[in-house]
Amino acid sequence: MAFGFIKKVFSFGKKTVEEQPAETEGSEEEQKPDEPAVDQAPDSASKMPAAMVEPEPEPEPEPEKNDSSAAAGKPETTDNKAASTDDEAFAPDGVFQPTPETAPEPVREEETPAPASKAVEPPIDVDAPPPTTSKSGSVTIGDAKPAPAEPDPEPENKGWIARLTSGLSRSSKQLTDSISGIFTKRKLDEDTLQDLEDVLIQADLGIETAMRITDTLSSGRYGKDISTDEVRKVMGAEITNVLGPVAQPLELDLSHKPHVILVVGVNGTGKTTTIGKLAAKLRDAGLKVTLGAGDTFRAAAIEQLKIWADRTGSQFVGTKLGADAAGLAYGAYETARDNGSDVVIIDTAGRLQNKTELMDELAKIVRVLQKHDPEAPHTVLQTLDATTGQNALSQVDIFRNVAGVNGLVMTKLDGTARGGILVAIAAKFKLPVYFIGVGEGVDDLEPFSADDFASAIVGTANMEEEEK
Numbered sequence: 237m238a239f240g241f242i243k244k245v246f247s248f249g250k251k252t253v254e255e256q257p258a259e260t261e262g263s264e265e266e267q268k269p270d271e272p273a274v275d276q277a278p279d280s281a282s283k284m285p286a287a288m289v290e291p292e293p294e295p296e297p298e299p300e301k302n303d304s305s306a307a308a309g310k311p312e313t314t315d316n317k318a319a320s321t322d323d324e325a326f327a328p329d330g331v332f333q334p335t336p337e338t339a340p341e342p343v344r345e346e347e348t349p350a351p352a353s354k355a356v357e358p359p360i361d362v363d364a365p366p367p368t369t370s371k372s373g374s375v376t377i378g379d380a381k382p383a384p385a386e387p388d389p390e391p392e393n394k395g396w397i398a399r400l401t402s403g404l405s406r407s408s409k410q411l412t413d414s415i416s417g418i419f420t421k422r423k424l425d426e427d428t429l430q431d432l433e434d435v436l437i438q439a440d441l442g443i444e445t446a447m448r449i450t451d452t453l454s455s456g457r458y459g460k461d462i463s464t465d466e467v468r469k470v471m472g473a474e475i476t477n478v479l480g481p482v483a484q485p486l487e488l489d490l491s492h493k494p495h496v497i498l499v500v501g502v503n504g505t506g507k508t509t510t511i512g513k514l515a516a517k518l519r520d521a522g523l524k525v526t527l528g529a530g531d532t533f534r535a536a537a538i539e540q541l542k543i544w545a546d547r548t549g550s551q552f553v554g555t556k557l558g559a560d561a562a563g564l565a566y567g568a569y570e571t572a573r574d575n576g577s578d579v580v581i582i583d584t585a586g587r588l589q590n591k592t593e594l595m596d597e598l599a600k601i602v603r604v605l606q607k608h609d610p611e612a613p614h615t616v617l618q619t620l621d622a623t624t625g626q627n628a629l630s631q632v633d634i635f636r637n638v639a640g641v642n643g644l645v646m647t648k649l650d651g652t653a654r655g656g657i658l659v660a661i662a663a664k665f666k667l668p669v670y671f672i673g674v675g676e677g678v679d680d681l682e683p684f685s686a687d688d689f690a691s692a693i694v695g696t697a698n699m700e701e702e703e704k
């Protein structure tokens with residue numbers, strides 16, 4: 237394979253996307269290139285003004301060309317379940333036999349609505365620091381601020397921090413009220429500690445963290461009066477200790493070209509939206525991106541991803557409803573490789589209702605991608621909906637086992653979120669948390685900061701502001 241020489245690290249944190257020598261782009265022939273995805277304005281693509289890029293939840297795109305193009309342009313087709321090239325293509329033992337005819341042939345979106353002017357360009361998001369490329373070979377996206385620090389007191393930051401704080405305000409208020417109830421006129425003793433532990437567990441923080449907090453409190457203040465604020469500060473510190481190690485920037489090793497990101501998670505947790513936001517960040521970093529609509533279970537998911545592709549100037553590879561997702565993934569990789577994409581992001585369905593099917597589907601996607609690159613998928617992101625409580629723990633457990641999740645994104649922290657569960661997840665699985673979603677807009681994906689998150693959960697964000 238001709239890829240693999242570029243060593244660069246993509247980082248969402250810093251500046252500089254140090255474009256490495258555009259390495260061999262000619263490797264296209266190496267694998268049978270089904271007609272290279274035609275497609276829309278790839279990299280040059282639309283750098284639309286932020287406003288234009290705003291996603292509408294269920295926008296009504298021009299009737300998805302899927303069908304038409306599928307019917308018309310699309311040659312044989314992957315899509316057709318009937319043609320189930322899928323099953324033929326993927327032998328039972330997992331060996332892929334991409335016979336030209338049988339090879340799943342995803343429908344490539346041909347002409348996409350001319351991506352708006354390619355000039356515009358106000359880089360999205362002031363908050364999100366641009367990506368970085370290191371000499372080492374990967375790209376780091378979103379400096380997750382492992383070191384909390386205070387280098388970002390820019391007014392803009394208030395935007396998303398305010399949304400995070402407000403999203404978590406209901407649960408943080410509940411927590412604070414309960415703590416006040418426990419400690420008003422009571423000293424720190426066995427009973428109060430037990431009550432506090434119960435409250436913390438109810439807030440989804442998990443037993444481990446709850447005990448850390450109560451242990452810390454009792455070791456210093458046992459038998460004494462203690463104020464609610466003091467309790468909250470200890471809580472904040474302990475939560476930060478748990479979250480600090482998992483707050484990591486997303487690094488993409490671009491020696492793999494394309495670098496494959498598989499996005500998994502239960503339906504509705506924000507996979508497609510997160511993919512769109514991520515694609516925008518990558519585009520802003522100067523990277524070329526292809527999106528593969530591997531959630532073939534819902535037409536709206538395919539359409540939605542197409543819209544995000546248009547908005548972010550990414551190439552889109554889709555197929556028909558019900559088509560084989562592994563075939564789509566295979567084709568998306570090919571398209572990305574042939575069009576010189578740096579990154580291909582593949583959406584997936586997340587039907588937990590049928591775990592066996594889900595497992596088979598994801599396993600097959602992985603197997604098929606590995607026909608292209610034995611190390612693919614290089615990044616497996618799972619989205620978690622912050623409005624979910626305890627269930628998120630089992631979701632991580634399942635997808636970690638089924639799809640080899642190696643990083644998390646928590647979405648919808650701007651709503652009425654219950655962020656406590658992320659603490660329990662961090663304590664239990666220790667998976668990196670790369671981003672949080674704080675809205676439906678293209679800019680609303682922020683590097684995860686342990687400090688900010690902890691402050692929002694325990695409601696000290698405002699206290700700190702006031703103290704300054």
Ligand SMILES: Nc1nc2c(ncn2[C@@H]2O[C@H](COP(=O)(O)OP(=O)(O)OP(=O)(O)O)[C@@H](O)[C@H]2O)c(=O)[nH]1
Pocket residue numbers: 293501502503504505506507508509510531534536537540584585586619647648649650651672673674675676680
């Ligand atoms: N408020 C808010 N809404 C979000 C966020 N992320 C996603 N959403 C919304 O959540 C809904 C579901 O998001 P999707 O991206 O479609 O989720 P999905 O996991 O791809 O869902 P399926 O397509 O059903 O598999 C959409 O209405 C999104 O706009 C977020 O960070 N904040």
